[in-house]
Every structure is written in C-alpha cells, then in structure tokens.
Amino acid sequence: MKKVKMGLIGFGNIGTGLLRNLKNNKEIIEERCGCEIELTKIADKDITTLRNVDYDKNMLTDDVYKVINDPEIKIVIELIGGLEPARTFVAESLKKGKHVVTANKAMLANFGKELFDLAKENNALLLFEGSVGGGIPIIRGLQQGICANNIKSIKGILNGTCNYILTKMTEEGSSFNSVLKEAQEKGFAEPDPTYDIEGYDSAHKIAILASLAFGQEIKYDDVFVNGIAGIQNTEISFAKELGYVIKLLAIAKNHNDEVEVRVHPTLIPQDNMLASVSGVNNGILVEGDMVGETMFYGRGAGQDPTSSAIISDIMAIAQSIVEGGCHKDTRLLNLSDIKKIRPIDELESSYYLRFIVIDRPRVMARISSILGDQNISIECCIQKGRNIGDYVPLILTTHTTKEKAIQDAIKEIGKLDIVKEKPFLLRVEE
Amino acid sequence: MKKVKMGLIGFGNIGTGLLRNLKNNKEIIEERCGCEIELTKIADKDITTLRNVDYDKNMLTDDVYKVINDPEIKIVIELIGGLEPARTFVAESLKKGKHVVTANKAMLANFGKELFDLAKENNALLLFEGSVGGGIPIIRGLQQGICANNIKSIKGILNGTCNYILTKMTEEGSSFNSVLKEAQEKGFAEPDPTYDIEGYDSAHKIAILASLAFGQEIKYDDVFVNGIAGIQNTEISFAKELGYVIKLLAIAKNHNDEVEVRVHPTLIPQDNMLASVSGVNNGILVEGDMVGETMFYGRGAGQDPTSSAIISDIMAIAQSIVEGGCHKDTRLLNLSDIKKIRPIDELESSYYLRFIVIDRPRVMARISSILGDQNISIECCIQKGRNIGDYVPLILTTHTTKEKAIQDAIKEIGKLDIVKEKPFLLRVEE
Numbered sequence: 001m002k003k004v005k006m007g008l009i010g011f012g013n014i015g016t017g018l019l020r021n022l023k024n025n026k027e028i029i030e031e032r033c034g035c036e037i038e039l040t041k042i043a044d045k046d047i048t049t050l051r052n053v054d055y056d057k058n059m060l061t062d063d064v065y066k067v068i069n070d071p072e073i074k075i076v077i078e079l080i081g082g083l084e085p086a087r088t089f090v091a092e093s094l095k096k097g098k099h100v101v102t103a104n105k106a107m108l109a110n111f112g113k114e115l116f117d118l119a120k121e122n123n124a125l126l127l128f129e130g131s132v133g134g135g136i137p138i139i140r141g142l143q144q145g146i147c148a149n150n151i152k153s154i155k156g157i158l159n160g161t162c163n164y165i166l167t168k169m170t171e172e173g174s175s176f177n178s179v180l181k182e183a184q185e186k187g188f189a190e191p192d193p194t195y196d197i198e199g200y201d202s203a204h205k206i207a208i209l210a211s212l213a214f215g216q217e218i219k220y221d222d223v224f225v226n227g228i229a230g231i232q233n234t235e236i237s238f239a240k241e242l243g244y245v246i247k248l249l250a251i252a253k254n255h256n257d258e259v260e261v262r263v264h265p266t267l268i269p270q271d272n273m274l275a276s277v278s279g280v281n282n283g284i285l286v287e288g289d290m291v292g293e294t295m296f297y298g299r300g301a302g303q304d305p306t307s308s309a310i311i312s313d314i315m316a317i318a319q320s321i322v323e324g325g326c327h328k329d330t331r332l333l334n335l336s337d338i339k340k341i342r343p344i345d346e347l348e349s350s351y352y353l354r355f356i357v358i359d360r361p362r363v364m365a366r367i368s369s370i371l372g373d374q375n376i377s378i379e380c381c382i383q384k385g386r387n388i389g390d391y392v393p394l395i396l397t398t399h400t401t402k403e404k405a406i407q408d409a410i411k412e413i414g415k416l417d418i419v420k421e422k423p424f425l426l427r428v429e430e
Numbered sequence: 431m432k433k434v435k436m437g438l439i440g441f442g443n444i445g446t447g448l449l450r451n452l453k454n455n456k457e458i459i460e461e462r463c464g465c466e467i468e469l470t471k472i473a474d475k476d477i478t479t480l481r482n483v484d485y486d487k488n489m490l491t492d493d494v495y496k497v498i499n500d501p502e503i504k505i506v507i508e509l510i511g512g513l514e515p516a517r518t519f520v521a522e523s524l525k526k527g528k529h530v531v532t533a534n535k536a537m538l539a540n541f542g543k544e545l546f547d548l549a550k551e552n553n554a555l556l557l558f559e560g561s562v563g564g565g566i567p568i569i570r571g572l573q574q575g576i577c578a579n580n581i582k583s584i585k586g587i588l589n590g591t592c593n594y595i596l597t598k599m600t601e602e603g604s605s606f607n608s609v610l611k612e613a614q615e616k617g618f619a620e621p622d623p624t625y626d627i628e629g630y631d632s633a634h635k636i637a638i639l640a641s642l643a644f645g646q647e648i649k650y651d652d653v654f655v656n657g658i659a660g661i662q663n664t665e666i667s668f669a670k671e672l673g674y675v676i677k678l679l680a681i682a683k684n685h686n687d688e689v690e691v692r693v694h695p696t697l698i699p700q701d702n703m704l705a706s707v708s709g710v711n712n713g714i715l716v717e718g719d720m721v722g723e724t725m726f727y728g729r730g731a732g733q734d735p736t737s738s739a740i741i742s743d744i745m746a747i748a749q750s751i752v753e754g755g756c757h758k759d760t761r762l763l764n765l766s767d768i769k770k771i772r773p774i775d776e777l778e779s780s781y782y783l784r785f786i787v788i789d790r791p792r793v794m795a796r797i798s799s800i801l802g803d804q805n806i807s808i809e810c811c812i813q814k815g816r817n818i819g820d821y822v823p824l825i826l827t828t829h830t831t832k833e834k835a836i837q838d839a840i841k842e843i844g845k846l847d848i849v850k851e852k853p854f855l856l857r858v859e860e
Contacts, residue, residue, distance in 0.1 A: 021578070021720055028645075029578055129575075135721035137575025144574070145559075145567025148451070148459055148741035215458075273727060276706040290451055290738035291565035294728030297703060298721060308720035311578035 003036040004318040007067035009089055010080035011044035011051060011060070014103060014130075017303025018079070018310055020053045025311075033315040035322040043067045068092050075317050077310065078102040087111050094118045094126065099321075101313040103130030103306055109207040109220040125320070127313035132158065132205040133282050135305030136298040137312065142212050142286065149288025151213040154252045155429065158205040160280035160300045161189045161196035162228050162248040166265075167278045169236050170245060176231060188280055198227035199248060199263040206250035209284070210261050214254050216338055218261055223250075224344040226264035230424060234354060238382060238395045239267050239426075242352075245275045249429060258342040267352050267428040347403040350379065352426040353396045353410065358418045359387050363394070370412045371398070374405040391420050397428065433466040434748040437497035439519055440510035441474035441481060441490070444533060444560075447733025448509070448740055450483045455741075463745040465752040473497045498522050505747050507740065508532040517541050524548045524556065529751075531743040533560030533736055539637035539650040555750070557743035562588065562635040563712050565735030566728040567742065572642050572716070579718025581643040583683045585859065588635040590710035590730045591619045591626035592658050592678040596695075597708045599666050600675060606661060618710055628657035629678060629693040636680035639714070640691050644684050646768055648691055653680075654774040656694035660854060664784060668812060668825045669697050672782075675705045679859060688772040697782050697858040777833040780809065782856040783826040783840065788848045789817050793824070797849075800842045801828070804835040821850050827858065 008015055022029070022039065030036055042055070043064040061067070067076060068089065076093040078100060080086050086107045093100050095118065102108070108115070108131055119126040129139045133156075142151070157163050161183060168179040180197070183189035195201050203223040210218045228248050239246050244267040253260040268275055273295050277283035282300030287293050299305040357363045368378060382395045398406070410423040438445055452459070452469065460466055472485070473494040497503060498519065506523040508530060510516050516537045523530050525548065532538070538545070538561055549556040559569045563586075572581070587593050591613060598609040610627070613619035625631050633653040640648045658678050669676050674697035683690040698705055703725050707713035712730030717723050729735040787793045798808060812825045828836070840853040 025578055025580060025719070028580060032577055135576065135718075136724055137571050140570060140575050141567050144746065145570050145742060146565065146738055147462055147745055148455055148738050150455060150458060271708075273706055276703055278701075288565075288738060289455070290734040290741075292729045292735060294566055294726075296724075296726060298724030304720040305722060308576055308578050308718065311720075312575060315577055316574065 001030070001034075001036050002322050003038055004074055004321050005038050005040045005072045006075040006077060006314065007041040007043070007070060007073040008039060008077045008079065009043045009064055009067055010078060011042050011046075012079065014303060014306050014310075015042070015079045016051045016053050018077070018307045019051075019055055021304060021307035021311060023054065029311060029315060033319040033322070035318050037314060037318050040073060041067045041070060064089055068096060068098070073098060074321055075099045075101060075314060077314070078104060080104075081106065083107055083110060087115070090115055090126070091118055094122050094124050097122050097124055099125040099127075099317045101127050101310055101317065103128065103310060105131040105201070105204040105208060106220070109204040112208065112211060113217040125317050127316060128208070129313050130306045130309035132208055133284060133296065134298065134300040134302060135308040136282060136284065136296045136300065137309070138209065138284050138296045139212070140312070141296055142209065146286065146288050146291050146294065149290050150254075152254050152287045152289060154206070154209050154213055154250075154284060154286050155274060156202075156206060156209065156250045156284040157247050157274055157277045157282050158202040158250045158284070158300065159196050159199075159248055160282060161193065162199075162202070163277065163282070164188050164280045165197070166228065166231070166246055166248065169231070169233065170240070173233060173236075175233060176229070197229055199225040202248060202250040202263045206252055206261060206263060210252035210259065213252065213286070214259050214339065216259070218259065218341070222261055222341045224262040224264070228265045231265055234393050234395075235352070235424070235426060238354075239352070241382070242267070242380065242397065243270055244268060244428070245270055246426065247274060247277070249274070251429065255342065258340045260342045260347065262344065262347070265426055267426055269430065345402070345404040345407070348400055349403065350400050350428040350430070351398045351406050352428060353398070354424040355394045355396070355413060356391050356420040357394045359383075359390055359392045360418070363418050366416060366418065367394070367396075367413055371396075371409050374401075374409040376401045376405055376409055431460070431464070431466050432752050433468055434504055434751050435468050435470045435502045436505040436507060436744065437471040437473070437500060437503040438469060438507045438509065439473045439494055439497055440508060441472050441476070442509065444733060444736050445472070445474075445509045446481045446483050448507070448737045449481075449485055451734060451737035451741060453484065459741060459745060463749040463752070465748050467744060467748050470503060471497045471500060494519055498526060498528070503528060504751055505529045505531060505744060507744070508534060510534075511536065513537055513540060517545070520545055520556070521548055524552050524554050527552050527554055529555040529557075529747045531557050531740055531747065533558065533740060535561040535631070535634040535638060536650070539634040542638065542641060543647040555747050557746060558638070559743050560736045560739035562638055563714060563726065564728065564730040564732060565738040566712060566714065566726045566730065567739070568639065568714050568726045569642070570742070571726050572639065576716065576718050576721050576724065579720050581684060582717045582719060583681070584636070584639050584643055584714060584716050585704060586632070586636060586639065586680045586714040587677050587704055587707045587712050588632040588680045588714070588730065589626050589629075589678060590712060591623065592629075592632070593707065593712070594618045594710045595627070596658065596661070596676055596678065599661070599663065600670070603663060603666075605663060606659065627659055629655040632678060632680040632693045636682055636691060636693060640682035640689065643682065643716070644689050644769065646689070648689065648771070652691055652771045654692040654694070658695045661695055664823050664825075665782070665854070665856060668784075669782070671812070672697070672810065672827065673700055674698060674858070675700055676856065677704060677707070679704070681859065685772065688770045690772045690777065692774065692777070695856055697856055699860065775832070775834040775837070778830055779833065780830050780858040780860070781828045781836050782858055783828070784854040785824045785826070785843065786821050786850040787824045789813075789820055789822045790848070793848050796846060797824070797826075797843055801839050804831075804839045806831045806835055806839055
C-alpha cells in the first residue's frame, strides 16, 4: 500500500480531535482511499502543553518551516485559524507544491481568491470542507453535488452559538442574557462571544459559500452584517404569533447582474425547513435551477464533526496522489464573473418593526402616516395590552419595500415625542 | 477546449428533461468542468414519437449498439430503467471501457456488485447519483462528504409519492384512498401505484445506500418491506396524540457483525428532523461516528432534480477524462465486508398496535395478559369513545421488544373472540 505523509500546523482543540479521529478510524480511512496516511510532523508555538490524545512527542516542533520545507510531506493541514500567519503558511506551502487542507473561514473569506490562484499555479489542491458547517458536506455539495445548477440562493443557519441562543429563547422564553450565560457555561459560547453573536462568523462562512455558488470573489467586507444581541423576548413571541420563528440567517442571492449577501436575524415561516434546525445545529438551504430547494443539515462545529470534514479532504487528496492523476476536486472554483454587490439600501424585503410608544389615541395614525410617505404598506399591526398614558410595544409588519425607505421612515418615527427607545427592525424572509 | 462525447440509451421522460437541462445550462456546465460536452447519439425503441425538447433527429437510433460500439462515445447514459435489458447494455458499455451514468435503482439494487466490479476491471466509472433521492447529492455525500465516518445508521424518506400521501392524510385528515386518487390526478402517483406504495421503490434505494455505507453488497431481496396501504386515519390521529408522525421510512443500521435493512411505515417523534420532510420531498438522515447526525433534503424525483444529479455525474467523468487522470470518484465502493443480514424476527423496536375490540370489561386484561406472556411491556394504552357492546379501536404502544414476540402475541390476540379484524402493527423509531 502506498503511503502519503502529512504535516499539521496548529495543535489546538480541532487538531487534537483530528489526531484522535485519524487514529480511531485509521482502518476504514485507509481502505477507502487506497493508501496509508501518516502524520509525520506537527508544528505549534506551544510544544510543552500535553494534549489529550496519544501522539509521538518527537513529531512536535515549534518551527513551522520544518513542516513547510519537508519534501516528504505532501499534505499540509492548517488549523491555526485567523488571518496571519495562517495566510503566509498556507501560501508558502502551496508554493512548495504541497496540497493544503484548511478549516480557516476567516482566511478564505479575506484571501480566498489569492490562495486558490496560488494553488492552481502550483498544481496543488486547497480544500476547505471544514471551514463551513462543521461536518456537513456543504462545500462538496455545492462543488460536486449540484454543480450543474445555476444557483439562485443560499440561506443558511451557519452559527451554532446563535442558533442555540435563539432556540432556547423561543422554547423556554428565557432572556438573551440568561441564555448566553448558560451557553457559555456549557461551552456552546465563547467567553467573549462577540465573533459569534455579532454575526461575524456567519459572514465569513456565507462569503465562502457565495463565492463558490456564484463563481466570483465575495469577501467578508462585502457582507452586510447584523447580530442577534438586540433581540428581546417581545420579538420571539410576536414572531410566533405571526407564524414565524427568528433565526440568524446568512443569505446570498444571485440576481442577474448583482449579488446580495447579508447576515442578520430574520423572521422565517414556521413551516420552512430551516425553522426545524434547532439548538447548536446548522442548516443550509440551497436553491438551484434544476434541483429546486435542497437542504444540508448537521452539527456545525466541534472536534468530531470538523474532523469528519477535514479527513474527507485529506482522503480526496490522498486518493488523487495515489491515482497519480487529476488534482482538481474543485469544480465551481473559477472566481471570475464580476457581478456588483447590491448595497443593503437597495434590498427589497418585508420587515418587522417594534416601536415603544405611548398608549394613547392617534399614535398609530402618526406612525402609519410616516410609513405611508415612504410608500411602505403595513401588512399587520399588533399592540398587546392597554396601559393608557404609559409606554407599550407596537409591532408592525410591512409588505415588500426598499430598505432605504424603511431606514428613512424609522429614523423619522424615532424622532416623534410619542416614541421611546430606538425603533427595532428585523427582516422577513418568506 | 477539449470535447467529450456521450450517448444516451432511453429517451423517455427523464431523458427528455436531461436534454433540455444540458442545453439550458450548457455554458456553466462546460465552464465548470473545463471541457465541451456533446451528446452525439440517442438510442430508443421508439424513434417516431416527438419529444418535447429541441434535438437533432439524426442522433436518434433504435439500434442501441450504435451507441455502445461507437468508439467516439466515452460516456453512456442509461435511462431505460428496470433490470433487463438495462443490465446488459450497461455491462456491454463498461466492457468497451466506456464510463456509465445511470439512475437505475432496480438494476443497482439487484446487480450492483457485478456492475461495479465490471467497471473496476475495465477502469471505467459507473456513477449513479440520480438513482436515490433525485437531485439530493446523497451518493456523493456518503462517498466523499462523510467518507471518513464509520456509518452507524441511515434513515430515509425515499419515496415522494408515499410521503405526499401520508402528509396529506396528516394535514387534512383525508383517507388513504382519496389522497391516492388526488395524487394520481396531480401526477404524483402512477396509475398503478404498487411499486411506490408497497415500499418497493424505497427498498431498492435503501439497498443502494446501505451497500455504500456499510461496504458490502446488500440486495433488494435482503430488505424487509412493508408498504403504507393499510394505514387508516386512526393511526394518523393516534400518532399525533402520542407526539409522533407516520412516515414511510427506509432504515439501515450497522451492528457490529450484522446489518439491519428495512422499509415500513414508522412512527417518528414530531421533533425529529425527518418529521419536517413533507409532501413529495425526500430526506435522508445519516449517523456517522464523527459527524453525528446529518441530513440531506430535497426533491426526490422529477425531470429537473434527476437531471441535476445525472449531469453532476457527467461532469465528474468529463472532468476526469480531460484531466487524463484518476477514474476513481468512488470511495466507499469496496463491497467486501460480509456481515449477516439480521432477520426481521430479531428486530428490537417499540411498537404501535391497533386492535378492534368489543367495548366491554376485561378486554384489556385478556390482551395485556397475552402481551405479558411474551414479556412485552405496555408503554401507553388509549381507547377513545365508549360504545358498550360494540367494536372500538384500542391502541397500545409498547416498550422495546423483539419483533418475534410481537408477531406471536398479535397472532394469539387476533384469535380472541373479542377481537375483530387482523390486529394492525406499526414500528416506532425514536
């Protein structure tokens, strides 16, 4: 049996899980890709802390170039995360003609095209199944599964932390802060949860998926992002009453000459498949012109699911090395079309609006008059409970309108003396 | 740009859709796989009926060997369905070293191993994404997406007709016969619906998935099959009351030295992801040791979804021809392990039982005494409505027990003078 040697850069949580899983499933992995796979070197800044997995300490080095410059190593696995030095290490590895497997969403969402071009120039593969959706094979699903389709849209629940928080708020009526605290205690949220709850993680992931699906470079900075921190139980319960649930959705749509890429908490109908994706799970609903709507679902993070994705990339590369042949596992990677990114102001959507208003006559008249001036038509209006003279929430949903009109209207409404707090807005995706 | 020539065998409904889709998406297909793809010959018994798609009539022949023996043709697409002559045509094509794309589930579930071996011998690819789940990329999902996993189980809603019928019965309370009639009128069920509603279609599909997942030949005949025809509204509404929905489920489980493969209507919890799969859609929930539970969802049939799958296979082959390299898009195809198929008698499950009994004292005592004799313990018992001296339905659910015990018990109970009709049984999957 032929042997393929690999080196690992970054021996943290995911790297530790990878080693354990490579070992546990060694037999089936090697049988299925027709060769022996051997990890020969591991580079990490920290070579002293003991990892909770069985490994040969002699493999460990704090000099990353012992991996990058080793002529025996054909596959480099990059698991340090972040932009630099990951980008440099990956670039150097590709320049040496090594294949690279990475789960680094931030790096790809910022420097993807540059690295894919470099891979192509050097006849190397750069695979990244683990960068989006944990163990869910969404990258292969797009690149190979539905590669014949003109992909119209992707709607994804891509962040397990946010989905856990929103699910708990919906199921148990708990507040955002108390669920966040609980999630941190359970290890489902980081001590500093900003990256997840502000939507940055989802934005990185949708940038990668949209690039693949639409065949053009879409960077993190191209994505409009709103997080879930402002959501109150008011939103959760009114959404329910109106037949919706609230999810942090990453949305990418292909218009003819423009693309639309955004991340924000979104009202989706209760009978939408994505509404069933609960807890820390992820779900990605893709619409193609032939396939219609198809969904990929599963655990979006964690040592084992991410190992599943990373090893599938390793197997693909190992097999193509052994077959001595095609190094192109990468349909859909011609990032060439240049469509304009549609500015968020031009978004067309329907909206959920929450105003905190004084409960007295003519309040609705004043608000709806401002909306009317912007040609915004109201679909539904709920004011629960009476409390004359005091403040109460007034919930409105609108028919489809332009984001610019809504933003102008709520700015205007926010100035009214009958309105307390900044008006709160959610977008609706039917 | 290089050119790859193909021939089509079978110009029916799916073939017609394939031609239309190849034409519609010609540009993106060719750009993505880096070569021109040309269909040069079509063989069909019927060369006179006009198909509802634009094509060159000169391509059409009623001599299938004009396709099989054409040295220019590198890819043969088999879309005639059924066992013979499909099997012979595919075998002859492979022997000529041609790659084959098929959507023929019956052929693969009966002669899969023989044909895969033949493909291997001739260094040809035999791809079959369209054989299961329409446009859902479940075959690649197993072979490449989660190929590093030891796959523990597959649970699938694999037949759109049955799922449509059960969904309508659940949502609208309509009877089996009236929904079947409506489905036939809408084209969601065949004039002779036997193949679908008796579970044969699902059995073919789960045989294919189980073979891939467990790495051994599992044939159609190895699958235990029960259809949905006996299901009454009684079952639907009691299931709902107990927190379940009824789905025709294809189940494959990997025990250490045995595999379990079966198709039958099944009670699943309402919060299971598969419970959300409604109408003509399919959903396949796969459990792997690393990835945990992951689901693939989408349209399981139809011209366009099936074209999406078939063209993804064509693209994979065309690309590997052009790359001049590896012809092994087929991890997980070593059908070698020989595990025993567990007989249905040895199944361990919990059960839903419906008896039609006389409404009078001591009925429950007699029934539960027989169940007790078989060591079957009752989880829940519902008798709705009183009608003393007349017949009423008595619904029982059991804790986990052996199928043999249940079958023996209901045979015994069926003989009681207090019981009308044959007792009706459904299996529960938690």
